[in-house]
Amino acid sequence: MAIGVHPRKLPGRGNREPGNRKDLVMKRQSKGLAVITGASSGIGAVYADRLARRGYDLLLVARNQLLMADLAKKIVSDTGSEVDILAADLTNSNDVAKLEQILREDSRVTLLVNNAGVGATAPLLNSDLADMRRMIALNVEALTRLTYAAVPAFVKRGAGTIINIASIVAIAPERLNGVYGGTKAFVLAFSQSLRNELGNTGVKVQVVLPGATATDFWRLSGKPVEQLPQEIVMTAEDMVDAALAGFDAGEFVTIPALPDAEQWQSYEAARQALMPNLSRAEPAGRYGVVHAAR
Numbered sequence: 001m002a003i004g005v006h007p008r009k010l011p012g013r014g015n016r017e018p019g020n021r022k023d024l025v026m027k028r029q030s031k032g033l034a035v036i037t038g039a040s041s042g043i044g045a046v047y048a049d050r051l052a053r054r055g056y057d058l059l060l061v062a063r064n065q066l067l068m069a070d071l072a073k074k075i076v077s078d079t080g081s082e083v084d085i086l087a088a089d090l091t092n093s094n095d096v097a098k099l100e101q102i103l104r105e106d107s108r109v110t111l112l113v114n115n116a117g118v119g120a121t122a123p124l125l126n127s128d129l130a131d132m133r134r135m136i137a138l139n140v141e142a143l144t145r146l147t148y149a150a151v152p153a154f155v156k157r158g159a160g161t162i163i164n165i166a167s168i169v170a171i172a173p174e175r176l177n178g179v180y181g182g183t184k185a186f187v188l189a190f191s192q193s194l195r196n197e198l199g200n201t202g203v204k205v206q207v208v209l210p211g212a213t214a215t216d217f218w219r220l221s222g223k224p225v226e227q228l229p230q231e232i233v234m235t236a237e238d239m240v241d242a243a244l245a246g247f248d249a250g251e252f253v254t255i256p257a258l259p260d261a262e263q264w265q266s267y268e269a270a271r272q273a274l275m276p277n278l279s280r281a282e283p284a285g286r287y288g289v290v291h292a293a294r
């Protein structure tokens with residue numbers, strides 16, 4: 001069950017001055033409930049702060065309950081948002097099922113940020129297969145299940161937003177561990193398909209491709225962020241602020257570090273240009289196959 005840290009439950013609230021947080025809470029119009037996975041640290045924790053400041057109540061999801069409780073208290077105090085916590089290991093099917101149920105049944109949910117993820121820096125052939133399977137379970141399977149749980153309710157209501165956190169390795173898998181790149185390529189492809197299918201439903205989809213971001217991700221992946229060339233590392237705050245600015249501007253794919261947006265547009269245009277030619281009855285002439293008529 002989710003644990004709540006709500007403004008009315010904060011100790012000492014009754015002693016505040018007039019024009020204080022109580023008024024803030026009473027005047028505040030919630031934009032609904034934002035569910036953020038991987039909200040105990042890094043990028044997810046910054047999303048939690050920023051979305052609360054934008055008027056969302058929050059459900060924070062991760063394994064580390066203590067970190068989330070501290071963050072929740074701070075956010076409640078800073079913003080007056082209601083913040084719930086769900087301690088869940090999203091590589092565990094039963095834990096994912098608990099969150100699926102909330103996403104299916106709680107009509108306050110208006111936004112899902114699929115952020116929880118792990119990476120690896122070791123080359124594919126030096127990696128432990130069990131670790132790779134856990135990575136796929138979190139980065140791919142949990143994200144897929146949670147999206148499947150949320151979207152039908154959003155479609156029914158004609159509103160709702162999915163923000164999927166992919167990575168630049170979705171299009172540059174040579175940069176890090178190949179399974180990690182593969183999981184993020186999945187997130188990008190899944191988001192592209194989702195956006196295509198949900199075109200006229202009122203449901204918004206954004207996929208974010210961060211470059212190197214200064215979080216614990218790097219230490220946990222086997223290479224502390226201090227060991228990276230600092231000119232390629234962005235703070236989590238800047239990354240999330242840019243991603244939300246991209247969302248506000250109606251972007252579907254947001255690459256916070258990319259200086260020239262036209263580079264992505266050309267890449268996408270080249271992909272679209274391939275589409276009509278990718279599936280045909282005859283092998284391409286360069287293969288020299290004599291086409292046998294059916």
Ligand code: NAP
Nearest residue numbers: 038040041042043062063064089090117167212213215217
């Ligand atoms: P982070 O600080 O390590 O945060 C990862 C979050 O995921 C934590 O809240 C962690 O919380 C949660 N998490 C990990 N395993 C989990 C599990 N089994 N069940 C539930 N939650 C779990 O790293 P981050 O950089 O913020 O990563 C967030 C997302 O950004 C990831 O999807 C990552 O792939 C992506 N990304 C990061 C970078 C980067 O350079 N940092 C670049 C591109 C993309 P608990 O440990 O409490 O469970």
